[in-house]
Amino acid sequence: MISFRNVSKNYHAEGFTKHVFNSVSFDIARGDSIGICGANGAGKSTLMRLIAGIEQPSSGSVDRSMTTSWPIGYTSCIQGVLTGADNARFIARLYKRDEEEVLAYVEEFAQLGPYLYQQARTYSAGMMARLAFGISLPIEFDCYLVDEVTGAGDERFRAKSEQALLERRERASLVMISHDPHTLEQYCTRGAVLYAGNLTFYDSVAEACEVHHGLQMRGIT
Structure with a gap:
């Protein structure tokens, strides 16, 4: 509650x-x-x-x-000076999850390709939203x-x-x-x-x- x-x-x-x-x-x-x-x-x-x-x-x-x-789509949770991959690792450590498992999930889901290993401040708004969304999903809330x-x-x-959100809405x-x-x-x-x-x-x-x-x-x- x-x-x-x-x-x-x-x-x-x-x-x-x-x-x-x-x-x-x-x-x-x-x-x-x-x-x-x-x-x-x-x-x-x-x-x-x-x-x-x-x-x-x-x-x-x-x-x-x-x-x-955190609010999915709230891109202020992403640190622009870090790479997308380092942001994923940081979130994993924060929530005591396996860093490589979280990173592998984000890499597959967000579909950022080599940009995942570039500083997030170089991302477009759409790429930033995809990273924020992808980082949220491996953590169970x-x-x-x-x-x-x-x-x-x-x-x-x-x-x-859409499918990922519908699955999480079920539980x-x-x-x-x-x-x-x-x-x-x-x-x-x-x-x-x-x-x-x-x-x-x-x-x-x-x-x-x-x-x-x-x-x-x-x-x-």
Whole structure:
């Protein structure tokens, strides 16, 4: 279980405070697959970082009894001065996995060829996303966080990515953000809409997407 209790998140700059969440409470249970809709700037990526523990709430609490991935597609987890291979080895050491097994998996899955042994800062955005996605998969988590990554790469890579995520959804929780309703419906059984600092859950992804569309048409973020 991942439990948010009265979580607020604020960012402070000189003469300005941005309120992202206002006393949000919800649970993510084992086996949940949740698709989250929200306008650009509504706080979707911030929410994923809070779930992952990358950021801490300004107030309230986030309690976890499940292991959680970093947001797949969140390429800030990749160190640009390291090669793709060294990034894979570092993640393996961090999670106490066999380095060569993880590297072999990433090499086969990400399909970066000789670029795997070049500094990651030389990668295109698509290559970086493929590396981040490939590094996430050899590590078993109780909850996977997915941030708009399944569009990276060619058709064969996308098909492989989709299959890998579907397999993990069968044995783990999944939280996904995407601007594509079809993608959310493909992976998720229920939806949520993030707007005005609140997260509202719905019984289906279709209902959540419909509400989100209506809010967008009315100009509400």
